[in-house]
Amino acid sequence: MKLCFKSISLLVFLTLVLGLCAPVVQAETADSPEEVVKTFTRKFFMLDEDMADYLSREALYNENDVNRVTMYFRMQEQDAARRGLEMDYLKMRPLLVKTRVVEQDEDTAVIELSAVMIRSINPLYRIVGYVFGLLEEHEFETTVTAVKEDGTWKVGPGGFPLPA
Numbered sequence: 001m002k003l004c005f006k007s008i009s010l011l012v013f014l015t016l017v018l019g020l021c022a023p024v025v026q027a028e029t030a031d032s033p034e035e036v037v038k039t040f041t042r043k044f045f046m047l048d049e050d051m052a053d054y055l056s057r058e059a060l061y062n063e064n065d066v067n068r069v070t071m072y073f074r075m076q077e078q079d080a081a082r083r084g085l086e087m088d089y090l091k092m093r094p095l096l097v098k099t100r101v102v103e104q105d106e107d108t109a110v111i112e113l114s115a116v117m118i119r120s121i122n123p124l125y126r127i128v129g130y131v132f133g134l135l136e137e138h139e140f141e142t143t144v145t146a147v148k149e150d151g152t153w154k155v156g157p158g159g160f161p162l163p164a
Contacts, residue, residue, distance in 0.1 A: 033109035033146035034099045036153040041115055044160055045092040045140075047076060056147050056154035062164055071163040092138060093120035102143070109146040113159070114139070 036054055043051035052060055052069040062068055080087045094115045102110040117138045118126065129135035144159035 031152055033104065033111060033153045034101060037099055037111050037113055037144050037146055037155060038097050040155045040160075041097050041113060042094050045094055045115070045117055046120065047073070047087065047091050049073065054155050056149050056156050058147075059155055059157040059162070068162040068164075075163060089119070089121060091120040092117040093126075095137075107148045108156075109153070111144045111146060112141075113144050114141045 040051055040054040042048075043054065049069065052067070055069070060068060076090055077087055080090055094117045096116040098114045100112045102112055104110070117140065118129070118135055119138075126135070142159045145156035146153050147156045148154075
């Protein structure tokens with residue numbers, strides 16, 4: 001009988017915890033223009049090819065139907081090779097990404113974005129860089145237009161230095 005009571009108590013406790021945490025998780029994954037812009041920003045600066053999933057068709061392809069993300073990665077590889085570096089050295093880890101909706105309607109949103117980043121060479125770089133004063137913060141500020149495309153928010157053209 002004691003074992004049954006403990007099991008039921010544990011089950012009730014876990015149900016309550018999951019019931020309280022579920023709305024928080026849903027709120028974080030909600031499809032909002034701000035969340036899409038923040039996610040795209042992280043993927044853009046970390047040179048993650050999945051960033052293409054967050055771009056609208058107009059932002060992803062130029063007038064010649066060339067994929068701008070592919071061009072961007074090719075240019076980054078050339079830049080790294082010209083400087084004698086590997087592409088991983090060009091990755092920037094956003095530490096602080098702030099957004100503010102300037103205006104929004106059903107299909108578009110104008111969002112001010114500011115980000116503070118550091119070079120993302122190695123996970124220990126942040127610790128060693130902090131201890132020895134080697135960290136250099138890079139700031140990025142822009143205004144981004146988010147558009148609703150097929151029912152989901154996407155990052156529109158402009159705002160980020162993607163090739164034309």
